[in-house]
Amino acid sequence: MNWVIAIIKVVFIWTWCLLWATVMTWAERRGSAMIQDRLGPNRAGPFGLFQPIADGIKLFTKEEFRPKTARKILFNLGPILFAIPAFSAYAVIPFGDKIVIGGKEILLQVADVNIGFLYVLAIGALAVYGIVVGGWGSNNKYSILGGLRSTAQLISYEVPWGLALLAAVFVYGTFDLRQIALEQTGTFLGFLPNWGVFKQPLGFLIFTVAAYAEANRVPFDLPEAESEIVAGYHTEYGGMRLGLYLFGEYVNLYTLSALCVTLYFGAWNLPYIDMSKFLGPISYGIASFVVFWLKVMVFLLSFIWVRWTVPRFRYDQVMRLGWKTLIPLALFNLLITALFIQLTV
Amino acid sequence: MAKPVVKKKYTLTERVYLIEIIKGLGLTFKHFVFNVKASFRPGPHTVPTCWQYPEDRREIAPIFRGAHMLMLDDQGRIKCVGCGMCAKACPAQCITVKRGKVAEGEESKYVGKTYPEEFVVDLTRCIFCGFCEEACPKGAIVLGPEYELAQYTREECQLTKEGLLANYYKAKEEGKLKPPKKPVPVAASAEPVAKKAAAAKKAAPKKVEAQGAEAKGDAKEAKAKEAEAKKAEKEQKSEG
Ligand code: SF4
Ligand code: SF4
Numbered sequence: 001m002n003w004v005i006a007i008i009k010v011v012f013i014w015t016w017c018l019l020w021a022t023v024m025t026w027a028e029r030r031g032s033a034m035i036q037d038r039l040g041p042n043r044a045g046p047f048g049l050f051q052p053i054a055d056g057i058k059l060f061t062k063e064e065f066r067p068k069t070a071r072k073i074l075f076n077l078g079p080i081l082f083a084i085p086a087f088s089a090y091a092v093i094p095f096g097d098k099i100v101i102g103g104k105e106i107l108l109q110v111a112d113v114n115i116g117f118l119y120v121l122a123i124g125a126l127a128v129y130g131i132v133v134g135g136w137g138s139n140n141k142y143s144i145l146g147g148l149r150s151t152a153q154l155i156s157y158e159v160p161w162g163l164a165l166l167a168a169v170f171v172y173g174t175f176d177l178r179q180i181a182l183e184q185t186g187t188f189l190g191f192l193p194n195w196g197v198f199k200q201p202l203g204f205l206i207f208t209v210a211a212y213a214e215a216n217r218v219p220f221d222l223p224e225a226e227s228e229i230v231a232g233y234h235t236e237y238g239g240m241r242l243g244l245y246l247f248g249e250y251v252n253l254y255t256l257s258a259l260c261v262t263l264y265f266g267a268w269n270l271p272y273i274d275m276s277k278f279l280g281p282i283s284y285g286i287a288s289f290v291v292f293w294l295k296v297m298v299f300l301l302s303f304i305w306v307r308w309t310v311p312r313f314r315y316d317q318v319m320r321l322g323w324k325t326l327i328p329l330a331l332f333n334l335l336i337t338a339l340f341i342q343l344t345v
Numbered sequence: 346m347a348k349p350v351v352k353k354k355y356t357l358t359e360r361v362y363l364i365e366i367i368k369g370l371g372l373t374f375k376h377f378v379f380n381v382k383a384s385f386r387p388g389p390h391t392v393p394t395c396w397q398y399p400e401d402r403r404e405i406a407p408i409f410r411g412a413h414m415l416m417l418d419d420q421g422r423i424k425c426v427g428c429g430m431c432a433k434a435c436p437a438q439c440i441t442v443k444r445g446k447v448a449e450g451e452e453s454k455y456v457g458k459t460y461p462e463e464f465v466v467d468l469t470r471c472i473f474c475g476f477c478e479e480a481c482p483k484g485a486i487v488l489g490p491e492y493e494l495a496q497y498t499r500e501e502c503q504l505t506k507e508g509l510l511a512n513y514y515k516a517k518e519e520g521k522l523k524p525p526k527k528p529v530p531v532a533a534s535a536e537p538v539a540k541k542a543a544a545a546k547k548a549a550p551k552k553v554e555a556q557g558a559e560a561k562g563d564a565k566e567a568k569a570k571e572a573e574a575k576k577a578e579k580e581q582k583s584e585g
Contacts, residue, residue: 031377033380034377034380034381034384035380036376037392037393037394038392038395039392305373306366306370309369309370309373
């Protein structure tokens with residue numbers, strides 16, 4: 001029985017992530033159009049909502065082109081290596097509290113492991129292999145440059161990211177993401193919601209900036225900077241291989257947003273209101289899921305919003321920001337947090 | 346001499362950058378809200394900067410020069426004498442003229458003693474330079490206002506005598522035969538579109554419309570329009 005539930009959960013959250021990754025491509029195109037005084041794709045279906053379907057059909061039916069000089073195995077492996085971590089990172093992030101059906105308590109989380117945190121970090125770092133392997137396998141200087149940039153960027157930003165998360169771990173005292181979410185009920189200092197962002201404002205800032213870099217999003221999209229290196233690591237890709245890269249990126253965004261919500265924005269908790277008090281067991285489960293998802297959506301949309309506001313950094317600026325600003329700041333944050341905990345506990 | 350680059354001294358808030366980003370986000374958000382509101386307006390012309398082409402045509406400037414017309418004089422006679430000057434002058438060599446003698450009894454159809462038996466303008470090669478128009482001693486070939494020239498086959502792009510005359514009749518019907526002596530500002534000719542939209546509008550999206558007009562650069566008209574709309578509202582209220 002347990003494994004049936006597990007499979008249902010896996011399938012559900014995959015479909016859900018995919019669905020919203022698809023909708024995101026639409027939101028990205030229409031949203032950017034609206035920001036830039038354009039209209040965007042508005043012909044396919046109402047408001048152009050079927051555009052992602054049309055795009056999908058196009059990507060699937062396109063010729064699977066592979067350049068003659070590309071390394072065949074690596075070239076095919078790249079998108080797969082990129083997509084697998086993207087699709088599996090979500091496993092430990094809760095997407096709601098729990099739902100009770102027929103006296104059976106089901107946690108709305110694929111796997112409640114006590115090192116969930118480390119799992120996300122490790123899997124997130126794996127995604128860069130997809131980019132490097134794809135870039136190397138394409139046997140094209142722009143692709144390799146893109147891959148290298150991605151590696152350097154990831155190494156640089158993994159450090160402040162990890163330090164910011166470490167400070168969060170200090171606060172919560174656990175690696176278990178579900179436990180972290182549960183700790184964020186009630187109020188903080190008597191009037192604020194007991195959310196991580198109020199205990200770790202600096203940590204949240206560093207986390208967000210580093211998350212943009214991790215996800216290769218503008219202003220940190222140097223691995224695919226169109227104006228400099230054509231399309232970076234996916235210059236040579238087309239058809240569904242390119243589709244996997246693009247899709248993986250959006251799924252990554254979903255995971256990062258969910259992680260951010262879990263750590264800093266109280267997961268499924270509403271401020272000042274305890275939903276579990278007045279909702280039935282099933283409706284509570286659904287409500288917690290919806291609240292969590294809405295919060296994630298806010299972050300997803302902010303990814304788009306930032307993308308169409310800020311221009312891309314120069315490469316040296318990215319490195320300087322990472323090593324000279326974010327890492328000292330993150331260390332400072334860690335120091336303050338540690339001191340605070342030492343003095344109060 | 347090249348101008349020396351002066352490095353701007355950044356203030357502290359500018360150096361922090363995050364505050365500037367938030368300012369930028371505010372700016373893009375303003376555009377976003379404005380355009381989303383605008384895109385719910387009735388009619389094909391929603392976002393002020395976009396013309397959704399087949400449904401929503403932009404007024405072209407009156408001095409625009411598109412496909413050629415073969416001119417007729419006041420008595421409806423073809424002005425062209427088939428001299429071939431235009432073909433000689435054409436830098437793209439896309440005009441083919443074949444001269445023919447006007448037959449007996451057909452003098453009322455043509456101005457001269459000769460006429461163009463065959464007159465083809467190859468629009469796939471034409472660069473719309475207007476040299477043919479300048480070269481013609483009779484003022485018989487003129488570039489007209491027609492600009493929708495896309496076709497499915499190359500053959501359809503060969504503008505024959507019938508096509509040239511059809512262009513003439515069409516332009517005559519629309520009163521666009523001769524470009525105006527003085528240039529007419531484009532904004533004025535785009536007015537009918539805006540008016541149509543204004544007529545179909547209720548009280549709520551009025552602001553959007555006003556802003557849209559402003560974006561086009563006629564703030565005065567927008568204000569006048571708003572005043573008008575307010576008046577109309579008052580009248581409605583007094584009626585009710
Ligand atoms: S407009 Fe220029 S290119 Fe076109 S037919 Fe006349 S002379 Fe030739
Ligand atoms: S259009 Fe003018 S230049 Fe050309 S053949 Fe006729 S009369 Fe001559």
